[in-house]
Amino acid sequence: MSEDPPPGLDPGRLRAYLDRERPGLVAGPLRARLIEGGRSNLTYAVTDGARRWVVRRPPLGHVLATAHDMRREYRVMTALAGTPVPVPPTVLLCEGEAAEAVLGAPFYVMDFVEGTPYRTAGQLAGLGPERTHATVLSLVDTLVDLHAVEPGAVGLGDFGHPDGFLERQLRRWAKQLDASRSRELPGIDQLQEALAARLPRSPAPTVVHGDYRLDNVLVDADDRITAVLDWEMSTLGDPLTDLGLLAMYSTPLELPGxxxxxxxxxxxxxxxxxxxxxxxxxxxxxxxxxxWYTAFAWFKLAVILEGIHYRFTRGQTVGAGFDRIGELVPVFLHHGLTTLKEG
Structure with missing residues (x-):
């Protein structure tokens, strides 16, 4: 790991805090590096040379507390420990004035878990077709395990408000769309209206991950899922929203950028x-x-991409491929409309 501390984490302050709160946990000076690949909250690997941990905190200059809720992620992973759902063991959560003094933002610490987040087809190709097939099927099995957890039995009975969940989700993303409107997008209002008109009746609520896909889990050398990560959008709600999102992400798309x-x-x-x-x-x-759930996932991703396009055209964000994101939005809308019609 680099000797230079990464932005947003001071190893000396973190060690002093851990020494106070968890005496004996850390055996020596801490070194840290930023783990690349995260889309929202910042993730760091931290070591004292003998043990490794992971620290999660909001982005630098974080804005809405609800958008990067450390307590939510920490609570759900702590609650799921001991269930069939693999989650990293949590160590501690730091909020309020203490957090401001240590890292300048709320954060939590969890154990480091070995595994690979497979983000691209190229990475999966190294496994070969049979192992790739088995790994993705195990992703479904882990989702079934998650949705089988009784929320009240693990202390998550008040983790969300499942009544009217789908209506609220659709309103939320429609509002996001309105905030990013800067051009004509043929089909987007049609898709939104069709989703509202065909709103399904939700099954019994479960814990939902909210962003469940292959690159949000770790897979070990034996092709086993060792940890489900990135729980910031988790809540109690309709479990089929997780499945619809997974189905969308499992649709082959050749879209460079x-x-x-x-x-x-x-x-x-x-x-x-x-x-x-x-x-x-x-x-x-x-x-x-x-x-319906898969079409909703296409709609949601179209709104997210349009938001990135909107901010990019105004010089408010930068990133690899962001100059082409606007071209991708109609593709996602087309898939959403087609999926809904075929259903």
Missing amino acids: SPVSTSASAPGHPLPGELIERYAARSGRDVTALS
């Missing part, structure tokens, strides 16, 4: 239909309305 996962084009990667069938067989849930 896209910020979304492109691993679905890897040889051996199961198509959405196989994943949906496996989920239905293992969970026992009715998935006949899954086309």
Whole structure:
């Protein structure tokens, strides 16, 4: 690890805090590095030379507290420890004045878990078709395990407000769209209106991850999922929203410059239909309305991409491929409309 401290984390202050709060945990000076690949909260690998941990904090100059809720991530992972859902063991959560003094923002510490986040088709290609197929199917099995957890039994009975969940989700993303409108986008209002008109009846609520996909889990050398990460959008709600998002991310797309996962084009990667069938067989849930949930996922990603395009054109954000993101939005809208019609 680099000897130079990364932006947003002072190893000396962190060690002093850990020595006070968890005496004996740290055996020597801490070194830290920023883990690349995160899209929102900042993630650091930290070591004393003998043990390793991970620290999560909001972005530098973080804005809305609700958008980067450290307590939410920490609470759900702590609650899921001991269930079949693999999560990193949590160490501590730091908020308020103490957090401002240590890192300048709320943060939490968890154990480091070995594993690879497969983000691209090229990475998966190294596994070969059979291992890729098995790994992605295990992603479905882990999702079934998550949705089988009884929220009240693990202390998450008040983790969200599942009544009216889908209506609120649709309103939220419609509001996001309105905040980013700067051009004509044929089909986007049609898709939004069709989703509102065909709102399905939700099954019993479960803990939902909110951003469930292959690059938000770690996979070890034996192709086992060792940890599910990035719980900042988790809540109690409709479990089929997780499955719809996974189905969307599992649709092969050849879109150079896209910020979304492109691993679905890897040889051996199961198509959405196989994943949906496996989920239905293992969970026992009715998935006949899954086309709505997948179309909603396409809509949500289109809104996110349009927001990035909007900010990029105004010089408010930069990133690799951001100059082409505006071209991708109509593609996502087309898939959303097609999915809804076919369903």
